[in-house]
Amino acid sequence: MNESGHLLRRAAEHAISYRESVADAAVGATETAAALATAFGGPLPVRPTDPAAVLEELVAAARGGLVATTGPRFFGFVVGGALPAATAAEMLAAAWDQNAFNGVLAPAAIAAETAAGGWLKELLGLPASASTGFVTGGQEANTVGLAAARHHVLEQLGWDVxxxxxxxxxxxxxxxxxxxxATIDRSLRLLGFGTEALLAVPAGPDGAIDIGDLRRLLPDGPAIVxxxxxxxNTxxxxDLRAACELVHERGGWVHVDGAFGLWAAASPATRHLVDGIELADSWACDGHKWLNVPYDSGFAFCSRPQVHAAAVSYTASYLVGSGTTAAAADFTLESxxxxxxxxxxxxxxELGRDGVAELIERCCRLARRFAEGLDAAGFEVVNDVVLNQVLVGFGDDARTERVIEAIQRDGTCWMGATTWRGRRLMRISVxxxxxxxSDVDLxxxxxxRLAAAA
Structure with a gap:
């Protein structure tokens, strides 16, 4: 085995060791930011360093700053872990180092995207004819979807944006x-609309849009909703069906931010929550959330592939394979x-249709188990648990903050804080x-224990 082979094998050994121990490790980082800065810092080396030594230095420097998001008790954000097959595939992807611009440059990569994109649309109940862009995550997916909306709506108004x-x-x-x-607002800034262009529609008690107010505020003619x-949070x-029908009656475009909630469509138990999803015009979804693939992984879908490509693609004479057929990168913001x-x-x-459905149902069931356990302990569960999100209060805002800080220091699990309807609350995402x-019960x-001490 050559030097490169020994190095990759050693890297794999470190990866295996980490994944085998992550379930029992402290969930949060154990080193301070200052200590990590020191470990990674120092002057830029003047001379080359042996790659094997670099690998060991990296592992030593990073060890105390790794958050166990891949483990079973990280609930701070809507962050999935990384499935075994997906992790192994990601390691191969790094070794293969394919530039997935188009099918000429990376035939196998594009074939995998084409197959996976078809499966995703089937699972999520989206039109088979929709285009799929494999993007970095929800932010890029929302930006791409809204760029397509911008192109279509302004074209309807006779303007080539x-x-x-x-x-x-x-x-x-x-x-x-x-x-x-908040990524919706950022996308509007990046696309030149500005956040002042947005009209906020009131929401009901659970945070879902009020259809009556949407009907009252939505003008006739091309609009983006x-x-x-x-x-x-909740x-x-x-109500996707009612909203899509209303918007389309008046000539508008519907974009759905479904970063994690779109996965409800993959389970018969939760599919009713996204009834009518197929009626929208563009959709954003993440793979690194509920599908549990490594970062970064998101999807931008569009019901009109030509509009999708027209909004974000480009051509250049030197790009082999550029032509009338859209390339994979034509549906993303990357080359x-x-x-x-x-x-x-x-x-x-690895999962198959049944495995994806079981994953969604299990996380929802575990979220309800969290809510039941914390309610029985005397804490306030603020929301109706319809998916995988639980909001919990521990009295006033100051005490809630103290409890969350104690949980993050303790290491058994990791939850974050949020502000919901003017209150600071602990947010649990399963x-x-x-x-x-057993992870939930632990x-x-x-x-x-920590709330009693706080």
Whole structure:
């Protein structure tokens, strides 16, 4: 075995050791930011360093700063772990080092994306004819979807936004729920609309958009409406069928931010929450959340592939394979792209349709177990648990903050804080494929112990 082979084998040994011990490790980082800065810092080396030594230095420097998001008791964000097949595929993808721009440059990578994209649309109940862009995550997926919306709506109004820009363009009404994710606002900034262009539609008690208010505020004619599948705090989903029918009656475009909630469509037990999802025009979804593939992995779907490509693609004479057929990168904001499709393909092969459904149902069941356990302990569960999100209060805001800080220091589990309806609350997100009932019970016991001390 040559030097490169020995190095990759040693890296694999470190990876195996980490994954075999992560379930028993402290969930949060054990080193301070200052200590990590020192471990990674120092002057830039003048002379080369042996690659084997570099690998050992990296492992030693990073060890205390790794958060066990791949383990079974990280509940701080909607962060999945990484399935075994997906992790192994990602390691191969790094070794193969394919640039997934198009099928000429990376034939196998594009074939994997094409197959996985078809499976994803089938699982999520989206039109088979929709285009799929393998993007970095929800932020890029929302930006791509809204870029397609911008192109389509302004074309309806007789304006070529790719050629003329937004200066002098007709005004485009943009509506989204007051409980929208912040990435929607960022996308509007990046696309030149600005956040002042957005009209916020009131939400109901669960955070879902109020259809009556949408009907009242939505003008006739081309408009962009952003809906949500999976409120980031409560898990609630907008009434997608009613909203899509209303928007289309008036000539508008519907974009659905379904970063994690779109996966509800993959389970018969939760599919009703996203009824009507197929009626939308564009969709954003993440793989590194509920599908449990390694970072970074997201999907931008569009019902009109030509509009999708027209909004974000480009051509150049030197790009071999550029032509009338859209390349994979034509559906993303990237040119040089990591071959994300290998890990997604592997995850879907590992789980199958039934495995994805079971994963969604199990996480929802475990979220309800969290809510029941914490309610029985005397704490306030604020939301109706419809998916995998649980909001918990421990009295006033200051005490809630103290409890969360204690949990993050303790290491048994990791939860984050959020502000919901003016209150500071602990947010629990159950998204990891490795999480079990015993992990939930162990976490509930730790929360009870730490809350008593706080």
């Amino acid at each position: 790719e050629r003329h820009g937004l200066a002098g363009a007709p005004r485009v009404p943009i509506l989204a729920g007051v409980e929208r994710h 952003c809906l949500q599948a999976g409120n980031v 898990g609630a989903c907008d 040089s792209r990591r071959a994300r499709g290998f890990a997604v393909w592997a995850a879907l092969r 998204s990891g494929a490795a999480t079990t009932e 976490s509930v016991d730790a929360i009870r």
